[in-house]
Amino acid sequence: MSGEMIRFVHASDFHLELPLSGLPDVPEPLRDLLIDAPYQAATRVFDAAILEHADFLLLSGDILDPLTSGPRALAFLLEQFERCAARGLAVYWAGGRIDAPEAWPATVPLPPNIHVFPTGKLEEITHLREDQSHASIMGISWSERLRIHASEFRGDGTERFRVAIAYGNFDAASLSPQPIHYWALGGEHQRRTLFSTPFAAHYPGTPQGRTPQETGAHGCTLVSVDTEGKIRTQLLPTDSLRWHEEVVHVSDSATRADLERLVRDRMQTVVADAGERTVLVRWQLTGAERLASALRHGGLANEFCEMLRTEYGRRRNPAWTYSFELEPPESLPQQWYEEDSILGDFLRAVQLQESGRSEPLRLANYLADAQAMGVYGRALEVSDPASRLKLLREAASLGVDLLRGEAASEA
DSSP states (O other), rough: OOOOEEEEEOOOOOTTOOOOOOOSSSSSSHHHHHHHHHHHHHHHHHHHHHHOSEEEEEEEEEETTTTTHHHHHHOOOOHHHHHHHHOOOEEOHHHHHHHHOGGGGGTTTOOOOOEEOBBTTTTEEEEEEEEEEEEEEEOBBSSSOOOOOOOOOOOOOSSEEEEEEESSSHHHHTTSSSSSSEEEEOSSSOOEEEEOSSSSEEEOOOOSOSTTBBBBBOOOEEEEEEEOOEEEEEEEOOOOOEEEEEEEEEEEEEOHHHHHHHHHHHHHHHHHHHTTTTEEEEEEEEOOOGGGHHHHSSSSSHHHHHHHHHHHTSSSOOEEEEEEOOOOEEEEEEHHTTTTSSSHHHHHHHHHHHHHTTTTTEEEGGHHHHHHTTTHHHHHHOOOHHHHHHHHHHHHHHHHHSSOOOOOOOO
C-alpha cells in the first residue's frame, strides 16, 4: 500500500421506491414522517460523505428502482449526486437487483463524478487524489444470469489500496483469500461484517429500517485506513425513525398496577435511548400468568396500547406503540395433555402438529371452498418453522383460555 490515509463512506440498499410497512394502521401524527423517512436517511448518507471529507462514496446496490420509484426519487437522487459533484466527491455505484445501470433513464444524464459499474462485467477504476493514484476500485453490477465469483477480483500488482464493490450473498471463506483490502458489499438490510482483520468485508445495511423485522440502528459506514493499512469501520446512524422490540418478563403474580409501572419504566429507557428519533415500539411480554386471559382476550392489551400512545406517541419525538402482545408459554402442564376432556383432546391434536415440524400448516383446509380458492387460501400456508411453532403455541394458549373456563383475575 501507498502509506497514505484513506477515508470513504460505504452505503447500500436505499430502496427509495419502497415505503415503510408493517404497521397495522398509519397514525396521523406520523404520516408525513413515514413517507419522508427513506429520503431523510439517504440525505444523511450524502451529508456524512461531505462533512467527513470522504475521498469517495461507495454505493453497493439497491439504491432505487427507476421504473417504480416515480419522479420524486429520481429528482432527489440526481440532486444529491450534483451536491457531491459541486464538492468534487466521486461516487462509485454498483447496481443490485433493482438498479441495473441500463434501467436508468437515458433522458436523465448523471453528473461526471458518478461512475456506474457495468452489469455482469468486472471493471477497475483508479481513484485519483490531486492527480495522483490513490486507490484501486473494482466493481460489477449484479446480473441474474451471471454469478459473481470472488476469484475474479484480482489485484493489479501495485501497492495501492484495493476496494471491491459488489452486490449479493457472499461468505467469508470465499472472500478472505482474495487480495482485496475492503469488500464493499450490498444486498442485506441489516449491518453485518464478515471479517475485519487484516482486511475487511462489510454490509452496511439499509440507511432506514422499513419493517418491524429491521430493528435497531441503521445508517452508513465510515471507513478509515491509517498509514499502516489498518482498517476501521464506524456506523454513522442516518435513520430518523427506528423500529424497536421491547421484551419484558412479567412475574406470574403481577397485577395490572405492577405491569403498568414496569411498562412505564421501560418506555422511559426506550425514549432516552432513541434520542431525537421517532421510535416504533413492539412490546413482547412473557410470563404474566395472572393477567394472561385479560391480555389476550379481555382487551387489556388494547388499553395499554392506547395509554402508551396517548402519553408517549404525540410528543415532539414520539415513541409510538404499534403492538402489545403476550407471548404464548413455551410449555403447558403435562397433566392437561393427559386429561380425558375436550381440552386434553385439543392439546394432543396441537402436540401432534408440533411433532410434524417439516410439514407446513395448511390452514386453508379449514376455510369454505370459495374462500380457499381466493387470496386467503394462498396466504394461510405457514411453512417457516419459527412462525409455525409460534402459531401452534398461540392456538394451545387460546384453547386453554377458552376450554378451562377459568377467568383471570386482576387486582
